[in-house]
Amino acid sequence: xxxxxxxxxxxxxxxxxxxxxxxxxxxxxxxxxxxxxxxxxxxxxxxxxxxxxxxxxxxxxxxxxxxxxxxxxxxxxxxxxxxxxxxxxxxxxxxxxxxxxxxxxxxxxxxxxxxxxxxxxxxxxxxxxxxxxxxxxxxxxxxxxxxxxxxxxxxxxxxxxxxxxxxxxxxxxxxxxxxxxxxxxxxxxxxxxxxxxxxxxxxxxxxxxxxxxxxxxxxxxxxxxxxxxxxxxxxxxxxxxxxxxxxxxxxxxxxxxxxxxxxxxxxxxxxxxxxxxxxxxxxxxxxxxxxxxxxxxxxxxxxxxxxxxxxxxxxxxxxxxxxxxxxxxxxxxxxxxxxxxxxxxxxxxxxxxxxxxxxxxxxxx
Amino acid sequence: xxxxxxxxxxxxxxxxxxxxxxxxxxxxxxxxxxxxxxxxxxxxxxxxxxxxxxxxxxxxxxxxxxxxxxxxxxxxxxxxxxxxxxxxxxxxxxxxxxxxxxxxxxxxxxxxxxxxxxxxxxxxxxxxxxxxxxxxxxxxxxxxxxxxxxxxxxxxxxxxxxxxxxxxxxxxxxxxxxxxxxxxxxxxxxxxxxxxxxxxxxxxxxxxxxxxxxxxxxxxxxxxxxxxxxxxxxxxxxxxxxxxxxxxxxxxxxxxxxxxxxxxxxxxxxxxxxxxx
Numbered sequence: 001x002x003x004x005x006x007x008x009x010x011x012x013x014x015x016x017x018x019x020x021x022x023x024x025x026x027x028x029x030x031x032x033x034x035x036x037x038x039x040x041x042x043x044x045x046x047x048x049x050x051x052x053x054x055x056x057x058x059x060x061x062x063x064x065x066x067x068x069x070x071x072x073x074x075x076x077x078x079x080x081x082x083x084x085x086x087x088x089x090x091x092x093x094x095x096x097x098x099x100x101x102x103x104x105x106x107x108x109x110x111x112x113x114x115x116x117x118x119x120x121x122x123x124x125x126x127x128x129x130x131x132x133x134x135x136x137x138x139x140x141x142x143x144x145x146x147x148x149x150x151x152x153x154x155x156x157x158x159x160x161x162x163x164x165x166x167x168x169x170x171x172x173x174x175x176x177x178x179x180x181x182x183x184x185x186x187x188x189x190x191x192x193x194x195x196x197x198x199x200x201x202x203x204x205x206x207x208x209x210x211x212x213x214x215x216x217x218x219x220x221x222x223x224x225x226x227x228x229x230x231x232x233x234x235x236x237x238x239x240x241x242x243x244x245x246x247x248x249x250x251x252x253x254x255x256x257x258x259x260x261x262x263x264x265x266x267x268x269x270x271x272x273x274x275x276x277x278x279x280x281x282x283x284x285x286x287x288x289x290x291x292x293x294x295x296x297x298x299x300x301x302x303x304x305x306x307x308x309x310x311x312x313x314x315x316x317x318x319x320x321x322x323x324x325x326x327x328x329x330x331x332x333x334x335x336x337x338x339x340x341x342x343x344x345x346x347x348x349x350x351x352x353x354x355x356x357x358x359x360x361x362x363x364x365x
Numbered sequence: 366x367x368x369x370x371x372x373x374x375x376x377x378x379x380x381x382x383x384x385x386x387x388x389x390x391x392x393x394x395x396x397x398x399x400x401x402x403x404x405x406x407x408x409x410x411x412x413x414x415x416x417x418x419x420x421x422x423x424x425x426x427x428x429x430x431x432x433x434x435x436x437x438x439x440x441x442x443x444x445x446x447x448x449x450x451x452x453x454x455x456x457x458x459x460x461x462x463x464x465x466x467x468x469x470x471x472x473x474x475x476x477x478x479x480x481x482x483x484x485x486x487x488x489x490x491x492x493x494x495x496x497x498x499x500x501x502x503x504x505x506x507x508x509x510x511x512x513x514x515x516x517x518x519x520x521x522x523x524x525x526x527x528x529x530x531x532x533x534x535x536x537x538x539x540x541x542x543x544x545x546x547x548x549x550x551x552x553x554x555x556x557x558x559x560x561x562x563x564x565x566x567x568x569x570x571x572x573x574x575x576x577x578x579x580x581x582x583x584x585x586x587x588x589x590x591x592x593x594x595x596x597x598x599x600x601x602x603x604x605x606x607x608x609x610x611x612x613x614x615x616x617x618x619x620x621x622x623x624x625x626x627x628x629x630x631x632x633x634x635x636x637x638x639x640x641x642x
Contacts, residue, residue: 241482241483244477244480247474248474248477250461250462250463251460251461251462251474252460252461254426254457255457255460255461257426257446258424258426258450258454258455258456258457259450259474259475259477259478259530260445260446260447260448260449260450260451260477260478261446261477262446304465305463305464305465305466306466306470
């Protein structure tokens with residue numbers, strides 16, 4: 001809730017710090033790689049006047065060739081190789097990482113509020129695994145459905161969430177039951193995911209699927225940007241407008257109901273928002289773990305539990321973690337690229353252990 | 366704060382039957398009652414007699430299996446949750462809140478039923494919160510975090526939230542149970558002011574008979590899901606009724622100087638009658 005005199009200081013530093021990290025990591029991502037270029041050249045390519053002065057060239061990149069043809073955009077002068085690499089390969093990967101960070105962090109905050117459980121996250125509630133299973137099925141068994149990955153992921157994630165709730169429900173849900181049920185559903189979905197590997201006939205598909213289950217932004221391009229961007233915008237707007245309702249839900253269901261909230265409906269709509277956010281990021285980046293758990297924790301410690309501040313903080317801190325982790329994953333062990341999910345998993349796991357040792361009361365909100 | 370509406374005819378419950386599970390016995394068994402407007406009504410009765418259940422049913426927190434509740438003549442199931450919350454507020458016995466929520470932040474949550482989906486805070490919201498903090502007497506604590514308050518101050522903060530909601534009917538489930546004597550007076554005096562000065566209709570579940578005797582205009586005694594007695598404190602707090610409701614022998618003492626009645630339990634009915642024989 002807006003308390004008019006809350007200090008804005010931590011919020012300011014959180015946003016400023018996150019922006020610095022995002023810009024630094026993004027610039028490193030754009031400049032470094034197997035195609036060598038200096039920072040000056042990278043900057044020159046990013047600001048290439050041929051891109052910026054021709055709206056058609058910019059839109060071609062954003063919309064993709066096919067949609068550009070449909071829209072009747074005219075051909076433009078060819079771009080330099082360096083510009084093409086920056087604009088077609090490296091920049092979209094940063095943008096996808098940015099949006100995946102926003103989605104996972106916001107989804108985590110929402111799940112933590114609607115379950116009143118600090119341990120809740122897209123991963124621990126089985127949503128990611130369910131979405132992942134649905135996507136693997138599509139990749140391996142029905143590849144024709146490829147363009148609809150976000151929707152399919154949402155169906156899978158939604159089904160897993162309902163299943164978790166159903167298993168955990170016993171006169172309401174307790175945090176521990178919910179997490180246990182989430183672990184069970186995630187384990188089942190994980191086994192089924194592995195089983196699907198054996199159905200894959202093509203080794204390429206299998207490698208692709210494997211990279212994907214560890215959470216990877218390798219090969220993320222404008223197609224993935226277009227896939228996730230609408231959902232990021234929708235979910236960001238919906239979650240910020242739900243901030244006040246999330247705050248009231250933290251007072252407990254009876255009090256929320258007494259204040260005139262249709263509790264079940266509100267919780268359902270908020271869960272749908274969080275499922276859309278997490279499933280759409282699973283659709284483009286695979287199973288990137290711990291972001292949805294760690295980022296809300298850190299942000300809550302800095303700016304408090306009021307959701308308009310918490311969610312806003314997550315929208316900056318989430319991308320900071322994901323974009324820098326992806327820069328590390330791509331650049332640290334060159335020429336080998338590690339999936340970003342491994343970096344967030346290790347970082348997040350260690351951080352979570354630290355958090356558990358330091359704060360005994362973890363597990364209750 | 367809203368003046369009591371002139372059309373206020375009070376709250377009526379008709380033939381309410383409630384149970385928590387179809388195979389369990391009724392917790393409320395055909396209860397009909399009238400809560401007079403502008404008065405303080407207290408529900409008394411032994412543990413498990415259905416006091417809290419009745420309070421929750423009247424506030425539409427529990428759906429009755431049979432019967433209906435009329436709020437100023439209107440069936441409460443016909444009201445949207447928001448409209449009902451604007452007219453009737455309920456505070457539960459135990460409440461949870463994030464540790465870093467401030468008193469003022471909690472009070473602003475009371476404005477929830479008055480705000481539309483995307484509506485920012487209006488001057489009315491701010492005025493209502495200021496007034497609520499003032500009435501609860503905790504304006505100086507407004508920036509304090511709930512987790513740093515004593516249980517009495519915390520209870521007043523929750524009452525401030527209830528007041529910011531600006532309902533005419535205020536329901537409180539055992540508002541003083543966990544408080545020491547001084548804080549009991551703080552809370553009860555605050556509630557009493559709301560009734561005497563603003564004409565609010567209060568319904569309280571209380572355990573302490575003397576609190577009921579001192580503050581209530583109207584008392585309902587429950588026993589085994591039925592109403593055992595209803596009326597003014599002088600009517601209900603009698604040796605006979607207390608024996609029937611609580612199985613307890615009491616002495617009633619009147620303090621003429623303060624116009625107070627005190628009920629002093631002296632023992633269980635069965636054991637005292639044995640002792641007498």
